Amino acid sequence: MSSHLVFKNCSSQFRAAVSSRGRAQVWQQAIFLSRGAGYTSARQFASPSVKVNSQRLWDSIHHTAQWGDSHDGGVKRLTLTDDDQKVRSWFAETLTAVGCKVKVDQVGNMFAVRPGANMALPPIAMGSHLDTQPAGGRFDGILGVLGGIEVMKVLHENDVVTQAPIAVVNWTNEEGARFNSGMLGSSVWGGMIDMDEAYSIQDVEGTTFQAALKRIGYLGNEGASYKTNPLAAHFELHIEQGPVLEDKNKTLGVVNGVQAMGWTYITVHGHSQHCGTTPMDRRNDALLAATRMIPQINAMAREVQGMSTVGVFKSEPSSPGTVPGKVRFSVDLEHIDNDTRDLMVKRTKEICAEFAEQEGCQATFEDTWASRGVRFNPLCIETVTEVAEELVGKDGYETLPAGAGHDSVNTSHHCPTSMIFIPSKGGVSHHPSEWSTQEHW
Amino acid sequence: MSSHLVFKNCSSQFRAAVSSRGRAQVWQQAIFLSRGAGYTSARQFASPSVKVNSQRLWDSIHHTAQWGDSHDGGVKRLTLTDDDQKVRSWFAETLTAVGCKVKVDQVGNMFAVRPGANMALPPIAMGSHLDTQPAGGRFDGILGVLGGIEVMKVLHENDVVTQAPIAVVNWTNEEGARFNSGMLGSSVWGGMIDMDEAYSIQDVEGTTFQAALKRIGYLGNEGASYKTNPLAAHFELHIEQGPVLEDKNKTLGVVNGVQAMGWTYITVHGHSQHCGTTPMDRRNDALLAATRMIPQINAMAREVQGMSTVGVFKSEPSSPGTVPGKVRFSVDLEHIDNDTRDLMVKRTKEICAEFAEQEGCQATFEDTWASRGVRFNPLCIETVTEVAEELVGKDGYETLPAGAGHDSVNTSHHCPTSMIFIPSKGGVSHHPSEWSTQEHW
Incomplete structure (x- = not known):
């Protein structure tokens, strides 16, 4: 030894x-x-x-x-x-x-x-x-x-x-x-x-x-x-x-x-809009914003040899003809190193804020649970x-x-x-x- | 005249x-x-x-x-x-x-x-x-x-x-x-x-x-x-x-x-997996696949001056600690030209099949409603x-x-x-x- x-x-x-x-x-x-x-x-x-x-x-x-x-x-x-x-x-x-x-x-x-x-x-x-x-x-x-x-x-x-x-x-x-x-x-x-x-x-x-x-x-x-x-x-x-x-x-x-692990919930606030009458460049599409965030969070987690999972994803009003005005999803972030996980949480929020803004939406965050590594x-x-x-x-x-x-x-x-x-x-x-x-x- | x-x-x-x-x-x-x-x-x-x-x-x-x-x-x-x-x-x-x-x-x-x-x-x-x-x-x-x-x-x-x-x-x-x-x-x-x-x-x-x-x-x-x-x-x-x-x-x-309009529902079939114990490269993450598809469908629709909207998005089993094994979402596709809309539906399915394969998943499709332009x-x-x-x-x-x-x-x-x-x-x-x-x- x-x-x-x-x-x-x-x-x-x-x-x-x-x-x-x-x-x-x-x-x-x-x-x-x-x-x-x-x-x-x-x-x-x-x-x-x-x-x-x-x-x-x-x-x-x-x-x-x-x-x-x-x-x-x-x-x-x-x-x-x-x-x-x-x-x-x-x-x-x-x-x-x-x-x-x-x-x-x-x-x-x-x-x-x-x-x-x-x-x-x-x-x-x-x-x-x-x-x-x-x-x-x-x-x-x-x-x-x-x-x-x-x-x-x-x-x-x-x-x-x-x-x-x-x-x-x-x-x-x-x-x-x-x-x-x-x-x-x-x-x-x-x-x-x-x-x-x-x-x-x-x-x-x-x-x-x-x-x-x-x-x-x-x-x-x-x-x-x-x-x-x-x-x-x-x-x-x-x-x-x-x-x-x-x-x-x-x-x-x-x-x-x-591993250090924990859950952050992200809510994307946009506007519910009629899908047939609202031009693409006039939308505040909370779901589109969310789906642009998630692969980026995934890539970021891989970069630092960590893990990310979106397990819960809810969209409102959930009608095929309506641009979703609100989406809430969970992100589980894990890393063997506590400091790196903290950084992953920070980066996740930055990614979400960035894409929310690009789509004319706002993102809010709740860290609902965390367990230190x-x-x-x-x-x-x-x-x-x-x-x-x-x-x-x-x-x-x-x-x-x-x-x-x-x-x-x-x-x-x-x-x-x-x-x-x-x-x-x-x-x-x-x-x-x-x-x-x-x-x- | x-x-x-x-x-x-x-x-x-x-x-x-x-x-x-x-x-x-x-x-x-x-x-x-x-x-x-x-x-x-x-x-x-x-x-x-x-x-x-x-x-x-x-x-x-x-x-x-x-x-x-x-x-x-x-x-x-x-x-x-x-x-x-x-x-x-x-x-x-x-x-x-x-x-x-x-x-x-x-x-x-x-x-x-x-x-x-x-x-x-x-x-x-x-x-x-x-x-x-x-x-x-x-x-x-x-x-x-x-x-x-x-x-x-x-x-x-x-x-x-x-x-x-x-x-x-x-x-x-x-x-x-x-x-x-x-x-x-x-x-x-x-x-x-x-x-x-x-x-x-x-x-x-x-x-x-x-x-x-x-x-x-x-x-x-x-x-x-x-x-x-x-x-x-x-x-x-x-x-x-x-x-x-x-x-x-x-x-x-x-x-x-x-406009010609209609709904296609896409189901992405992956595997439910424990998020903490399944390495990132061993996953069949239906939600990640879906979130990679959706911005691409959006970009494709914009390219042809059409419209696309994902209004419904359901994920299973919807637990923050579990990689989603199944996702089903709607895509509303619209275009003033019937033939171009048909092409949009075709391209949507190609995009979905491609990303599903990349994530180790399968995609299936249902055209549930359409109205000719x-x-x-x-x-x-x-x-x-x-x-x-x-x-x-x-x-x-x-x-x-x-x-x-x-x-x-x-x-x-x-x-x-x-x-x-x-x-x-x-x-x-x-x-x-x-x-x-x-x-x-």
Whole structure:
């Protein structure tokens, strides 16, 4: 491991857990200190004799898909529903059976902790979520939790004792599909959202988040905060939800961060005019102005290796014989670098103002949502990279940023974090056809 | 009048009415043959001593606006409603009082005929419509009918006897706002739509056109056909509904035809993709493809002095975080020349296919509606031009095509037709703020 890696973003607990020498192998030794089998490095730990049981993991995915089975290959398991309650019970029972102690915090986050040699250290966590989108698949989120459970089973079977405790975490309401605030459980834990604010969020039927937690018996006692319930590190295994790995024929993705992303809505104000009687040079055509802006925004985003998407586009009065007087559209802008994304937002507004003026219109702007980008912890990335190289070789993995929000974004502010991706068939997610192969698992 | 004018589109009746010599002055003499005042040409007839009463016309506009008054300056008088019945009664009474005989045909078209010296000739008509859009103004259509009534009053007061009979026509359901088929009454009269088909058209409440005619007592006995109830000519005074005359500071528009127009719907088929995880070069972005097409279609239309308008634009799934998988939009294409419009439709489809391919999408097309362009009768245009020049001088009028459909399009296939425009304030129509000045009247 190169010596330029710095620990300045690491919590003191993690620094202790990974040793004061700051070298990956030492850290891996510390974590995977084995009494039963004598493994002294991650490299050895990843050797053929101790590895996850692919078939068992595959079976457990399909076993748990019964709770919320949408009978089209997918899963509909909205957070804190009866189906979520059932998979949560299974989670607790399964991990208790392999020597874990399960804690539930005040927002339903579940921490299944396997003791380590040094119980003064906070646990090193493998976390993700068991809730899904309304028409979701059986992999998004679930893979990260069930992958963690499989690791626990292997540790248990091989009588491995780690230096720090190890935990599997099931974060509540990552999808934000029932309570419309994504990554809600990890956001409260990370201090991004106040607990009372989270409690008051209602689903479409008016049930509050707090009432829903209480109803299924998951309003826990553990403080929902990184301060009172810290983690030494957080690793998240997840499907890519994009086509890059599949396209490049890679088996693993080493995730180096999450892109900065956000939405700007642009309203173009023109005049509704009769299309047959208003000459072309006498128009204030809001739609024409908008359609001139959008390809330019796209080109600008490509220039800086960023991403732009116009997903919503509404036109008024929406009559085939009338020049549209008003158009409103969304622009999603993403970049791995926060400053570059800020610049993209600025350029987008300049482009819109320019074309609006050319077409005799005005453009107004609303920045409705933004999520700052995150660079994951260099030491965690390096560790994942080393193991990936061992498992699939130098050409078998790709280092890439995540393009979607994950609980790891929230943990990354409070403990060293990184993620691991496996390929998504056709890049599809949030859909019953979402799929990943057993081999990649 | 130049000798190249031909009569091949004129009915035999009109040829008789305008004399066999085919010169405008002679025709005007024929029409306006005056017994009481001795006028021998339209030029003389337009002299200061016999002219319309501007104030009376102005007053009658505001008087009739009581039937459907929308209390915001506009009129809501959908066809065959109680308000329409009231204005129709007023029309019949007013014209009967000045010596006309009122006929109602099988689709409610009203023909108020003032006898001429030669009753073997079909009447020369001034026609338009008394129905309005749901949020319409007090000028569109109404001006043409009330202008005709004012002419009848002047002829009556001055005891003028014309060679051919003169008629004022109120065409039924021009707007197509209640029964969704515009210019319906004149279309049945012109043989463009079968009467039974017209009768079966329903409004949103399921009332048929036939039942609505019967309810207000306007299912007449006169055959609704140019064959049994012919006109020798049709002139229509109308507001411009556009800004050209106002912009150029003209008082009158001599309308030389109606543009060819029609709608093509384009559907762009791409793939819905997660915007954060799908790289820019891996997308099949239907919306980006569409927004690249639209400015190109616009440029192409301008190149050939035509018009293009995208009025409807729908995108799916319409989520700010999802690359749109499907976009459907309308393109209205207009040109004074039918062949050039056909070419515009062809080029539009080529442009769309090209950009769809570039963005990894497919484009499909539906031509949902088209109306062939019409060149009005040269003799009628010439007559209107001569009178316009007399009234407002060489710089006071502009010759231009109409950009919207009118009953005159239908009459033009069966009798010599032309239209006269007056300026619309701000080019606005189909809106309560629609306005034209008393001076222009």
